[in-house]
Amino acid sequence: MKLFPRSILTALFTSxxxxxxxxxxxxxxxxxxxxxxxxFTGLFDNSKQVVTEPDVPFLTMExxxxxxxxxxxxxxxxxxxxxxxxxxxxxxxxxxxxxxxFGIEYNLDEVLDSITxxxxxxxxxxxxxxxxxxxxxxxxxxxxxALEETFSFQLLDxxxxxxxEAVIDLAVDLDLKDGIGxxxxxxxxxxxxxxxxxxxxxxxxxxxxxxxxxxxxxxxxxxxxxxxxxxFGIEYNLDEVLDSITxxxxxxxxxxxxxxxxxSRVVQTVERSEPLPEEIxxxxxxxxxxxxxxxxxxxxxxxxxNQILFTGSGDDTVDITFAPGGKLSRVDLGSGDDTxxxxxxxxxxxxxxxxxxxxxxxxxxxxxxxxxxxxxQFWLVTDTxxxxxxxxxxxxxxxxxxxxxxxxxxxxxxxxNLIQDGSNTIINALGQDLxxxxxxxxTDLNASDFVFT
Numbered sequence: 001m002k003l004f005p006r007s008i009l010t011a012l013f014t015s016x017x018x019x020x021x022x023x024x025x026x027x028x029x030x031x032x033x034x035x036x037x038x039x040f041t042g043l044f045d046n047s048k049q050v051v052t053e054p055d056v057p058f059l060t061m062e063x064x065x066x067x068x069x070x071x072x073x074x075x076x077x078x079x080x081x082x083x084x085x086x087x088x089x090x091x092x093x094x095x096x097x098x099x100x101x102f103g104i105e106y107n108l109d110e111v112l113d114s115i116t117x118x119x120x121x122x123x124x125x126x127x128x129x130x131x132x133x134x135x136x137x138x139x140x141x142x143x144x145x146a147l148e149e150t151f152s153f154q155l156l157d158x159x160x161x162x163x164x165e166a167v168i169d170l171a172v173d174l175d176l177k178d179g180i181g182x183x184x185x186x187x188x189x190x191x192x193x194x195x196x197x198x199x200x201x202x203x204x205x206x207x208x209x210x211x212x213x214x215x216x217x218x219x220x221x222x223x224x225x226x227x228x229x230x231x232f233g234i235e236y237n238l239d240e241v242l243d244s245i246t247x248x249x250x251x252x253x254x255x256x257x258x259x260x261x262x263x264s265r266v267v268q269t270v271e272r273s274e275p276l277p278e279e280i281x282x283x284x285x286x287x288x289x290x291x292x293x294x295x296x297x298x299x300x301x302x303x304x305x306n307q308i309l310f311t312g313s314g315d316d317t318v319d320i321t322f323a324p325g326g327k328l329s330r331v332d333l334g335s336g337d338d339t340x341x342x343x344x345x346x347x348x349x350x351x352x353x354x355x356x357x358x359x360x361x362x363x364x365x366x367x368x369x370x371x372x373x374x375x376x377q378f379w380l381v382t383d384t385x386x387x388x389x390x391x392x393x394x395x396x397x398x399x400x401x402x403x404x405x406x407x408x409x410x411x412x413x414x415x416x417n418l419i420q421d422g423s424n425t426i427i428n429a430l431g432q433d434l435x436x437x438x439x440x441x442x443t444d445l446n447a448s449d450f451v452f453t
Contacts, residue, residue, distance in 0.1 A: 081188050083134040083151050084181060086119045090136040093117075094145055109140040123156075130154065130195055149176040153191050157252075160202050162215065166255035170198070173246040177270075180241055187241055193230040194238075197223070213264040216249045220266040223247075244269040280328055285311035289336075292316070294323035294343070304329060304343065311338065315353075320346060321361045333371075342366050342392070350376055359435075360407070364388030369395045370402055377451070379405035380427065380434045391426070391433040399444050404435070405451040413447040 304323025
C-alpha cells in the first residue's frame with residue numbers, strides 16, 4: 001500500500017494547522033507539521049511506505065518558508081492591520097518569484113488569472129473577542145495589479161433591548177475603495193472604533209417600536225454619513241474610504257417573544273463623482289482661417305482632451321479624429337463656413353455659417369448643434385469599414401435646410417431605417433444606429449434631407 005508523497009502530506013497538514021491559527025507560522029508550527037506527518041504515517045506500521053518524490057513540483061515546507069505570511073516564519077511589521085498584511089501577501093505572491101528545490105522559480109502571474117486570499121481572524125485573537133476577516137483579490141494586469149479588498153467583522157449573540165428583549169447577530173462588510181492605502185496606510189480604518197460606534201448606536205437607539213429593517217437602514221445611513229470618533233485624535237468618514245457597506249442583522253429565535261428567526265440586509269453604495277481636472281484649458285482661434293489638428297498640436301497646444309476650443313470667425317478647420325474627448329471637451333466653431341472632422345466624446349457647436357461636419361470617424365458619442373445660419377451638412381459615414389462604435393446626437397436638425405450625408409457607400413434612402421423613439425428619430429444603417437435626431441419626427445423627413453455619394 002502506498003501513501004501520498006511526504007511533500008503532499010506536509011502541505012496538507014500545513015494547511016490544517018494554519019487554518020486553526022490567526023498568526024504567522026513559527027518554528028513550533030513547522031515542528032507541529034512534521035510531527036503530524038510522522039503520526040499519520042506511523043498509523044500504517046511502516047513509514048517507509050510513504051513515497052518520497054524529490055522531483056515532484058509540489059508545495060513543501062521548504063517552499064513555504066520562502067513565501068511571505070502565512071508561510072514565512074514571521075512578518076516584518078507586527079502592527080499592520082490584517083487587511084494590509086493580506087494585501088501585501090497577495091501582492092507578493094503575484095509579483096515575486098517563488099523559489100523551489102527543483103531548480104526553477106514559480107511566477108504565479110504567468111499562470112493565474114487572479115488570486116484570492118481569505119484571512120479569518122478568530123475570536124480572541126490579539127485580545128479582541130470580535131471575529132473578523134479580510135479578503136484580497138488580485139488580478140494581474142500589464143503594468144500593475146488590480147486589487148479588490150474587503151474587511152468584515154461580526155457581533156455575535158448581542159443582547160439588546162429593542163421591541164422587548166432580543167438577541168441578534170450582526171455582520172458588517174466593508175468594501176474598501178480601489179487604491180486605498182497606496183500612498184498612506186493610515187487610510188485603512190481600524191474596525192474597533194466602527195464596532196464601538198455600532199454598539200453605541202444600538203444602545204441609544206431612540207425609537208423602540210421601529211421595525212428591525214428600519215433600525216438597520218438607519219444604522220447603515222449613520223455609518224456612511226456621520227463622522228466616527230476614534231481614540232486616535234481623528235474621525236473616520238467611511239464615505240471617503242469605502243465603495244459600499246453591507247450590514248446583515250439576524251434576529252435570533254425567541255427575540256421579542258417571537259420564535260421565528262428573521263433577518264434584514266442593507267447595502268449602501270457610495271456615489272462618487274468623477275474628479276474634474278485641476279484646470280480647464282481654453283484655446284482660442286483668430287479672425288482668420290485657423291487650422292487645428294489635435295493629433296499635431298502646435299503652439300496653441302490643442303489636443304482635444306477636456307479642452308474648450310473657440311475657433312473664432314473665419315473659415316476654420318478642426319480635426320479631432322483621434323482626440324480622446326471627455327466630459328469637458330467642447331468645440332465652438334464660431335462664425336464662418338467651417339469644416340470639422342469629428343472624433344469621440346465631444347460637445348460640438350457649429351455656430352453660424354454653412355458648416356461641413358464629418359462625423360464618420362472616431363468612436364462617436366458626440367453631441368452636435370448645427371447652430372444658426374445656412375445649410376449645415378452632417379456626414380454620418382465616410383468609410384463603411386470604419387464606423388463609429390456609438391451613435392452621434394444632433395440636437396437641431398432642420399429638414400429642408402440641413403442635410404445628412406453618407407459618403408463612399410452604395411446606400412440609398414430606401415436602405416435607411418428611420419425609427420421613431422419618443423420625440424426623437426434614430427437613423428439606423430449598415431447594421432447599427434448611426435445618429436439620433438432630437439425633437440424630429442420620422443414623418444418630417446424625406447429623401448431630399450439625405451445625400452449619398
